[in-house]
Amino acid sequence: MTDLYAVFGNPIAQSKSPDIHTAFAQSTGEKLVYEKRLAEVGEFVPAAKAFFADGGRGLNITAPFKLDAFSMAQELSERAENAGAVNTLLIKDGKFYGDNTDGFGLVYDITENLGWSLAGKKLLILGAGGAVRGILQPILEANPSSVVVANRTASKADELAKLFSRYGNIKGCGFTDLENSPFDMIINGTSASLTGELPPLPENIIDKNTFAYDLTYGAKPTVFMNWSAENKAVNIADGLGMLVCQAAESFYLWRGVRPETQSVINKIRQSLTT
Ligand code: NDP
Incomplete structure (x- = not known):
C-alpha cells in the first residue's frame, strides 16, 4: 500500500497542502498519497485515531484542530509545547508524536x-494570537538582538x-507604546490582513531598510x-x-528527506485566486 498522509481541518476545501506535498513527493521521488480530510468540530480526535489505525503515516492539522491535536499527542516536541498547538502528527515508538513546524517554516523562508x-x-x-505563539521560539533561537511583540x-x-x-531578549506592549525608531524587521502576525485592515502603526517604525x-x-x-x-520598505x-x-x-519529519521549496512556492503562487 502506498504511504498515506492527510491534512485535517474545517473548512478544508481551500487547503494547498495536498498540492504542496504532491509537488514535494514528485521532486524527491518519495512514493506517497496526500489527501484532505474534513472533520466535524468535536470529532477530530476519533477521526485522526481512525486514520492512523487504518495505516495512515502522518497528519497535518489546520484550523480549528491544532489544540485538539496538541491534546491527542502523547509526546510533544519542545517547539510544539511552547506553541501550545500541534500542526504535525506521526507515530514514534508506538506513540502519537506532535510537533509544530510553523515557526521553523517562517525562519527557514526568511x-x-x-x-x-x-x-x-x-x-x-505584530499580534499575540496562535500564529505568533507558534513562531516565537524559532525566531528567538535565530538570535535577534531584541524582539518586541505588539498587540491590540x-x-x-x-x-x-x-x-x-x-x-x-523579548518584551510585550500595545501599538501605542511602540518606540519611535525603525525596526530591522516587522512581522505582521495579526489576522487584520484577512479583513483588509491595518493595525494602527506609527510610521516612524519603518524605513527603506526595514524588512x-x-x-x-x-x-x-x-x-x-x-x-x-x-x-519606503523595499x-x-x-x-x-x-x-x-x-x-x-x-x-x-515523516520521510527524512528535505524537499526544495522555492520552486513549489512559485508554483503555488500561480494557483492563488484570492
Ligand atoms: P488568532 O485569531 O489566534 O490571533 C489574531 C491576532 O490578530 C490577535 O493578536 C488579534 O489581536 C489580532 N488582530 C485581529 N484583528 C486585528 C485588527 N483589526 N487590528 C489589530 N490586530 C488585530 O489568529 P492566528 O494567530 O491563528 O493567525 C494570524 C494570521 O496568521 C492569520 O492571518 C493567519 O492566516 C496567518 N497564518 C499564516 C500561516 C502561514 O503559514 N503563512 C500560518 C498560521 C497563521 P487581539 O489579541 O487584540 O484580539
Whole structure:
C-alpha cells in the first residue's frame, strides 16, 4: 500500500497542502498519497485515531484542530509545547508524536529563501494570537538582538513575552507604546490582513531598510504590505513561503528527506485566486 498522509481541518476545501506535498513527493521521488480530510468540530480526535489505525503515516492539522491535536499527542516536541498547538502528527515508538513546524517554516523562508539573517536584528512582531505563539521560539533561537511583540490587547503580548523570555531578549506592549525608531524587521502576525485592515502603526517604525513580512498571503499584496511599500520598505514578503516551508519540515519529519521549496512556492503562487 502506498504511504498515506492527510491534512485535517474545517473548512478544508481551500487547503494547498495536498498540492504542496504532491509537488514535494514528485521532486524527491518519495512514493506517497496526500489527501484532505474534513472533520466535524468535536470529532477530530476519533477521526485522526481512525486514520492512523487504518495505516495512515502522518497528519497535518489546520484550523480549528491544532489544540485538539496538541491534546491527542502523547509526546510533544519542545517547539510544539511552547506553541501550545500541534500542526504535525506521526507515530514514534508506538506513540502519537506532535510537533509544530510553523515557526521553523517562517525562519527557514526568511533565512534560506529570502536570504535575510535574523541574528543581531531588532524585530517587531505584530499580534499575540496562535500564529505568533507558534513562531516565537524559532525566531528567538535565530538570535535577534531584541524582539518586541505588539498587540491590540497589550496584556496578551506581555504574557507571551513572559512565556518566551528564557529564549532571548523579548518584551510585550500595545501599538501605542511602540518606540519611535525603525525596526530591522516587522512581522505582521495579526489576522487584520484577512479583513483588509491595518493595525494602527506609527510610521516612524519603518524605513527603506526595514524588512516587512506578513504571515497572511494571497493573490494580491495585503494592506500591511502596501503600507510597508508606502513607507519606503523595499524588502516585502507575504506568508506563502512560510506555508510551503512549514510543510517541508513536516515532510522531513515523516520521510527524512528535505524537499526544495522555492520552486513549489512559485508554483503555488500561480494557483492563488484570492
Ligand atoms: P488568532 O485569531 O489566534 O490571533 C489574531 C491576532 O490578530 C490577535 O493578536 C488579534 O489581536 C489580532 N488582530 C485581529 N484583528 C486585528 C485588527 N483589526 N487590528 C489589530 N490586530 C488585530 O489568529 P492566528 O494567530 O491563528 O493567525 C494570524 C494570521 O496568521 C492569520 O492571518 C493567519 O492566516 C496567518 N497564518 C499564516 C500561516 C502561514 O503559514 N503563512 C500560518 C498560521 C497563521 P487581539 O489579541 O487584540 O484580539
